[in-house]
Amino acid sequence: MEIVILRDAHEVGRTAASAVAALLARRPDAVLGLATGSSPLPVYDELARLHAEDGLDFSRASGFALDEYVGLPGDHPESYRSVIRRDFAERVNIDPVRVHSPDGAAADLEDACARYEQAILDAGGVDLQILGIGTDGHIGFNEPGSSLASRTRIKTLTEQTRRDNARFFSSIDEVPHHVVTQGVGTIMAARHVVLVATGAVKAGAVHGLVEGPVTAMCVASVLQFHPHATVIVDEAAASALDLADYYRHIYDNKPSWQGL
Numbered sequence: 149m150e151i152v153i154l155r156d157a158h159e160v161g162r163t164a165a166s167a168v169a170a171l172l173a174r175r176p177d178a179v180l181g182l183a184t185g186s187s188p189l190p191v192y193d194e195l196a197r198l199h200a201e202d203g204l205d206f207s208r209a210s211g212f213a214l215d216e217y218v219g220l221p222g223d224h225p226e227s228y229r230s231v232i233r234r235d236f237a238e239r240v241n242i243d244p245v246r247v248h249s250p251d252g253a254a255a256d257l258e259d260a261c262a263r264y265e266q267a268i269l270d271a272g273g274v275d276l277q278i279l280g281i282g283t284d285g286h287i288g289f290n291e292p293g294s295s296l297a298s299r300t301r302i303k304t305l306t307e308q309t310r311r312d313n314a315r316f317f318s319s320i321d322e323v324p325h326h327v328v329t330q331g332v333g334t335i336m337a338a339r340h341v342v343l344v345a346t347g348a349v350k351a352g353a354v355h356g357l358v359e360g361p362v363t364a365m366c367v368a369s370v371l372q373f374h375p376h377a378t379v380i381v382d383e384a385a386a387s388a389l390d391l392a393d394y395y396r397h398i399y400d401n402k403p404s405w406q407g408l
């Protein structure tokens with residue numbers, strides 16, 4: 149696991165986006181894993197800038213969202229399908245047909261989950277998964293106690309996550325209790341995972357992820373088992389890391405030929 153500590157959210161976004169740009173240069177038909185939330189926004193801002201100013205081309209790429217609320221219609225402004233479209237897809241030249249989300253409005257949710265897993269497999273798997281992290285260490289919507297081998301399925305949100313996400317709705321009562329999320333095993337199958345976290349509110353979760361034991365109580369800690377995980381954080385999110393100076397030393401001395 150590589151830990152990259154940067155000054156602020158803008159730098160975090162720029163660095164994570166550079167990994168996406170390098171991938172697209174190598175592999176124009178790359179499969180991107182797309183996260184929602186406020187943390188990936190600077191990544192999408194930078195990707196939109198690279199597209200507009202440098203012609204970064206998404207025309208052959210495809211994308212898979214991590215998760216979706218259950219019960220919100222797909223066109224609800226806070227459905228993750230809408231969020232991914234607004235924050236990312238509409239700002240670059242990715243073909244909307246190739247931007248997939250779990251169907252949280254399906255009559256048969258279990259079948260929708262199975263079909264989503266199959267769609268990821270059919271696309272050849274995710275090349276680069278952009279991830280955020282919840283204050284309780286969740287990735288996607290895999291809350292504490294999630295099976296570390298899980299696949300796309302229905303989960304119940306903790307009250308903490310509903311409170312955290314209430315800012316996107318007019319009241320907490322509108323935040324759904326249930327979600328469909330890629331499983332931990334699904335996320336672990338991505339070839340490269342790039343997790344971004346910013347702000348002091350994430351410091352505890354980032355500590356658990358990087359330096360805690362691998363435990364379903366902090367689901368993100370499973371990334372310690374991932375062969376290619378890059379954790380990009382700002383100073384505030386890094387503030388609880390015991391070995392922060394060591395991670396800075398490694399990054400500062402990284403050979404220039406070695407990308408993320």
Ligand SMILES: N[C@@H]1[C@@H](O)[C@H](O)[C@@H](COP(=O)(O)O)O[C@@H]1O
Binds near residue numbers: 184283288
């Ligand atoms: N399902 C999403 C996660 O994918 C995201 O990482 C988390 C943190 O969001 P934020 O980046 O806004 O703090 O929020 C939600 O729970």
